[in-house]
Amino acid sequence: MQSETIENYLKTIYHLSGGNASVVGNKQLADKLNVIPATVTEAVKKLHELKLVVYEKSYGTRLTAAGSKIALTIVRRHRIWETYLAKELGFGWDEVHEIAEELEHIKNDKLIKKLSEKLGHPHFDPHGDPIPDEKGKIRKSNFIKLSEAKVNTSYKITGVTDHSPAFLKYLEKHQLIIGALLSIKNVEAFDNSLLLQCRKKEISVSSKAAECIIVEELPVQTAA
């Protein structure tokens, strides 16, 4: 079986549980999936019967190993397609998510294999999210949110956690794209907005935006 609906539930549970197989609530799921909680109750009961999740009444749901495996193949498909659309077909990073939401349900292993091959088996998609390999293994990294970064330290942007076109276009406009180098000059006490130094320009970003930008600390420059 494995309907598109099931795939979407498993994928969403995976995302909401942060990949940790931790428990997610019905309301949470309902909001992400644009259905009402009653619908989720039904669905998770069925997923439980299929042994893809463990559902405990009035408490929550978490993925089983089998469910997690399926979720990871969907995530892999999604991110491979996103990367392919961006790299091979010239789509913008703000466009790929929506199309990949459909393409991720195409069931053909060889297709994903070919796409991955053509891309040189990438480990990250255009938003900096890691791409699980065929076995579902994910490259771990010690990236942090920009909102948790230190002042006056060099960072590189490695990803984003919000994929909305509006946010991505905003970032692009300010050249806050993946790979960009930056440091925090100042944190505004009033609203926690950050004053960034990036490509010789100073840019102010809200704390909300900083929550959605993922960075990696750069090794300190050794004196030449």
Added chain:
Amino acid sequence: MQSETIENYLKTIYHLSGGNASVVGNKQLADKLNVIPATVTEAVKKLHELKLVVYEKSYGTRLTAAGSKIALTIVRRHRIWETYLAKELGFGWDEVHEIAEELEHIKNDKLIKKLSEKLGHPHFDPHGDPIPDEKGKIRKSNFIKLSEAKVNTSYKITGVTDHSPAFLKYLEKHQLIIGALLSIKNVEAFDNSLLLQCRKKEISVSSKAAECIIVEELPVQTAA
């Protein structure tokens, strides 16, 4: 709206009516769609209400202009994807049909535009079937079935009308691929099988196979 089911019905009606908007029966449709005739009756009633077909009770169904337009966009998507899978991703011509059956339902005009662009806006897919353009227009051609070809005349293979992997693999094995030149040496009176001359070899093909091979008569060689 425009569910996957509707798209499949319209596409199938299109194929069965030979692109001529002629009438197709319920049984016919049911067989192609792997459902029972009763299901088709329901479906065509609904399509009629949507003004995508004209359904006359106990008689049959044909596409309206609106229905035909949708059918042609599905056919276009299908054939563009088939071509892309074969040319850009290295799939065999016996593999592409099945995958394209899923991909044809991805609703994103820009995606098809990009794929077509990358391919140089092809007019024929790997099976020799014409690809409708964005407006649904199809390149007309005066191709004929090999079974209707004359003896001792030069032809070029331009397409096939059976997309089953078994048939395509059979053709490939005998080098009866698109572009191959051949002529009919003899027609066996007993079973109508054809003795072909192709690439210096003689090949015998059944009348059933000859029904599924499309050829184009070559201009006669003028003396040099």
Added chain:
DNA sequence: TTATTATTTTTGGCAGACCAAAAAAATAAA
């Protein structure tokens, strides 16, 4: 033209996926 066969339609039903509204349970606040 009647009998036979094939096709089409009707009727009643089922499963998947959803919703609205009411009831129950859990959580948070007073």
Added chain:
DNA sequence: TTTATTTTTTTGGTCTGCCAAAAATAATAA
């Protein structure tokens, strides 16, 4: 700990897309 508030579940219904079996039509053969 007793209200509120939020979350979860139950119940009754809808819509789409399908099937099985029976009845009605059409097409074909005798």
